Amino acid sequence: MNPNQHPYPVKAEARKLNFFYGLVQALKAIDMPLYERQVTALIGPSGCGKSTFLRCFNRMHDLYPGNRYEGEIVFHPDNTNLLSTEVDPIEVRMRIGMVFQKPNPFPKSIFENVAYGLRVRGERNRRVLDDKVEQSLKDAALWNEVKDRLKDMAFNLSGGQQQRLCIARALATDPELLLFDEPTSALDPIATASIEELMHDLKKRVTILIVTHNMQQAARISDHTAYMYLGDLIEFGKTDEIFIKPRDKRTEDYITGRLS
């Protein structure tokens, strides 16, 4: 697909991306663009490498020994190769936020959870912290529920609230790309709906990449969808096209439920 023909500019682009857990190859020569201010969904059966792919974008694999990347993920507009050994993974994570499968608020106050990313960046000004925390909680549609108890411990919130807190925590640092790793798989349907709605609002200002094993969710919220299978990117395209008339037989089998 030629990015120039697309109405949205490319925010990031995987080029011939291979990934290895030790000797096991988990991703095979993946080429895929992420369009700016669009939601891209990664779908596929368990073990297909979709989470592995997502975690390449913020170099999460660097935290564990024995992992190896090949190829590039080029990040625009500055054309940085995120996987280059010359690029500090901390710099990458400062530009790219992540929300995890299971809500993982820190055992600290609601305020401190959201402020943490700013503290890490050396922000000490109370005014700036207050403003930023408020704005982020508003952006994550959580402000009205927690504004009177910012000092409360975060683990006293419900699961859905905790996940929105984690989104606020990621938003507070103004990421250019936000990674969601099955963000609703631990939540009930109502909380899931609120997170999906939130993502829809968020894409106005941030590019989103989401892993989901819920195909309806991918269909509901994403603009582009990638189907992965056994470490290969089988098909990538506009979500409507993928779900209505997939080009690849394997994609069709998966979407129609013949392959799980």
Add this chain to the structure above:
Amino acid sequence: MVQQDKTADIHAVIRRGKRWDYLFAAIGLICLAFGLLTVLVLVGKMGLEGLDRLSLDFFTSYPSRRAANAGILSAWVGSVLVMLVTAFAAVPLGVGAGVYLEEYAKKNWVTDIIEINITNLAAVPSIVYGLLALGIFVYQFGFGGSILSAGLTLALLILPIVIVATREAIRAIPGAMREGSMALGATKWQTVRYHILPYSMPGILTGIIIGLARAIGETAPIITIGALTFIAFLPPLPLVEGAGLFDWVMSPFTVMPIQMFNWTSRPEEAFQINAGAAGFVLVVMTLGMNALAIWLRYRLRKNIKW
């Protein structure tokens, strides 16, 4: 009819199975009672023996040739000061080493060997530490038979306990906390400082106090480095009468178990009573430290959930 037979069979199987349940519960209870009773009797007997001597005077008097006047002032002050030095030396070293091994060290064979050796260090007899300290702290460094020597010796002794407790406490922190912190662009040190240390603090503190509780009862290494058995003065107070802030660490000293040992080896009956009283105080000190550990852990853990 067939169904009834089946049910009866199941009942018989359950009855047979449960017989072992009861039997084991009974055996376990006997074991527990035996252990508990032994400890209770020992401590109780010691307490009862020494009860007559347990008065304020006993805590504020120096040892004396006359049993009725003898007290544990120099011994308990010595024990407290030695523990202070031990804590100051063992805590930063032990916690630092533990954090390094868990968070920074690469997982390779060198780390494995270090790990095995730390576990082994915990099993080295305390008298060996005494000999080591005699050579290094007392003579090589010239600290003599001082509070400093004793504190450092006991610090070495409990270092493995503190390291192991630190590592276990860190390992109990879910990886999701670490990932959550790093995903926001934190460095390793920021992650350690804001998450790993605070969340592992209850476990680390427990380890430190358990270690100190062990150290306070140690006798052999302290005798080896040359603690006094009879001492009728206290270390100089800091900044009083021309003493420097840290002069007390170089002072000669004795500790509770040595005072006790000294009294038990006397022929006079009256000194046995003193020994009982001192032993009782030592046990109470140890139990008190353990109780503090439990309380601290409970208090701190209330604010940590994931």
